Amino acid sequence: MSDLHDLCSFGSRPVTDAYVAQLSYYLKSGIPSTYTVEEAYNYTHDITEEASTNTTPLHLICTNLPEDLTEDEVAVCNHMVQILFEYGAGWSLIDANNETPGCILIRRKMNHLPIYKQIVEAGVRAELLLRKVGEFDMEVIEDTDDLNHDQFGDAVPDLVETEGTPEDVQKKEVANNTSTEKESEAEEQPKAENEVDDAPDAPSQNQESYLSTKLEYVDNALVTKDRKDGVMMAWETDLMRLGCDSLFKGAEIEQGEIDSEVNILNIGFGMGIIDTMINELKPTKHYICEAHPDVLAKLKKDGWYEKPNVVILEGRWQEQLDELLSSGDVYFNGIYYDTFSEHYHDMLDLFDYVVGLLKPHGVFSFFNGLGADRQVIYEVYKELVEIDLANYGLKCTFKSIEVPASTLKENNKSVWDDVKRSYWSCPVYYHPEARFIDI
Known part of the structure; x- marks a missing residue:
């Protein structure tokens, strides 16, 4: 030395x-x-x-x-x-x-x-x-x-x-591609013989590639069929409950006064965990934006298109929300974002729509997987989110939650055993809740 x-x-x-x-x-x-x-x-x-x-x-x-x-x-x-x-x-x-x-x-x-x-x-x-x-x-x-x-x-x-x-x-x-949602930081690690490099056109890195990739629903997970990338997993259920609770806080105009029309938007259906929770609470209108054809097929199979208060927006949120914003017909008490194979710059673009579609007393939240395969990166993004949302007039607070032990490798067993690469390795989850800053 x-x-x-x-x-x-x-x-x-x-x-x-x-x-x-x-x-x-x-x-x-x-x-x-x-x-x-x-x-x-x-x-x-x-x-x-x-x-x-x-x-x-x-x-x-x-x-x-x-x-x-x-x-x-x-x-x-x-x-x-x-x-x-x-x-x-x-x-x-x-x-x-x-x-x-x-x-x-x-x-x-x-x-x-x-x-x-x-x-x-x-x-x-x-x-x-x-x-x-x-x-x-x-x-x-x-x-x-x-x-x-x-x-x-x-x-x-x-x-x-x-x-x-x-x-x-x-x-x-x-x-080392730091993820926003369910993606991994691409680190220099030995690869298993059957492991595929995360090239720029891999489904976990590229939205177009992901939307053309076959998905399958397996026990407690949604994965890409060939590569076994984890798109969504059942261990997130408690975190989705936090998200659902946050969205319905936006139904309260002020203390004791509930909005006469409660509209909720969820971007990214996945396994339908949070959407099931949302629909059980019977909002006036429940919008679901989903782009992947296999997930849309699941929505049809499970009868979501027939639910009287549900509106399915087929396609990428970038186009669908642009139409909603242009029409000026609906505003939301709660907006939730949970997609796969999108990056933080996509979220910054989303913030433009959030401030245009969220009611003054509404709440915005998202699955916070920003860099969650390395704790220090996760904490950097926590501070970035606060700064960026403040620039849009939104104050973001975080609630610290211990994630299920099954997400951490113990006794050589983990929820990631049959998944190509984990998108989570942090012991804590920072649940975000953003509201307009009081002036």
Whole structure:
């Protein structure tokens, strides 16, 4: 390791301001804040191959933080991390153990420290910056290959970067597609022999591909027939109940006064879990927007088209909601969003329709699977949602719920055993509830 890496390993105690001074000296001297242990080894041993793992100074700090830090030492360590970020440290780089710095703190149960908050805030800043640089083009992974990411450090949660030596810094961007709904972060992991790469045209990544892919309803799940991508699963039932309850809160105009006409919109039928709950409460009108032909066939088979208060909107919400908004005939007390193979930029487009179709006392909610295969990414998106909805005049609050234990691998058993790739690995679910901000 280099002297920089030794410093970030906290070989001596106490951790004083001398650590800050030494770190500043190294960075001001030109050593990249993302210079890895592996690259230092290759450089000193005259190895020309690019390092395959990325243990950065920030990883080392998170790995070696003493568990018995004093209050003063916490402040010093926090200052060190602040300086690293000022010099472009990568908050979401993945090391040899497939962990980001935030993941390490979570594993060590040290994510209560202010360092973890800094990491999350760095992720939020990075995403907002990339939007600005990309002129609000949200497909940052696919559409910004020509941007000079060197000047932004680790500028988006979907990037994993590998630095070169201090003399020849090179960055390699690997797309780790952070999901909005039921999709996985595409990580560099060994693949089973029968596993298919998540290429850009895979059903889990591409809406057009998904809509042309055959689906099947199996025990407690809806999956793509050939690949076994999990589209929806029964373990979400309790979370859907939360969503249903939130939607009907929008039926109350003010305390004690219930709206004479209660209209609910759900985007994405899937297994029909939340729609069954909604319909049992007998809203005035229950709109269901669904685009997949196999799911529409399920709706017809199960008699949803014959229900007197149900309106089926066949097609993608982008076209269907545009027609609703243009007609001006219906406004909703509750709107819920739960689709597959769509990304966060799609949700930002949806917000335009939500503010136009939601009644002043209405509630908007959604299945919050934003980056939920990695907890630190999940928390970054939680803050982004609050910021973005506030820009639309909506205040979003979150209720923290423990997810079913079956979603986490225990005793070699999990609800994901027969599914190609899980879309959930977080111990907590942040249930969103958004209302218009009172003026």
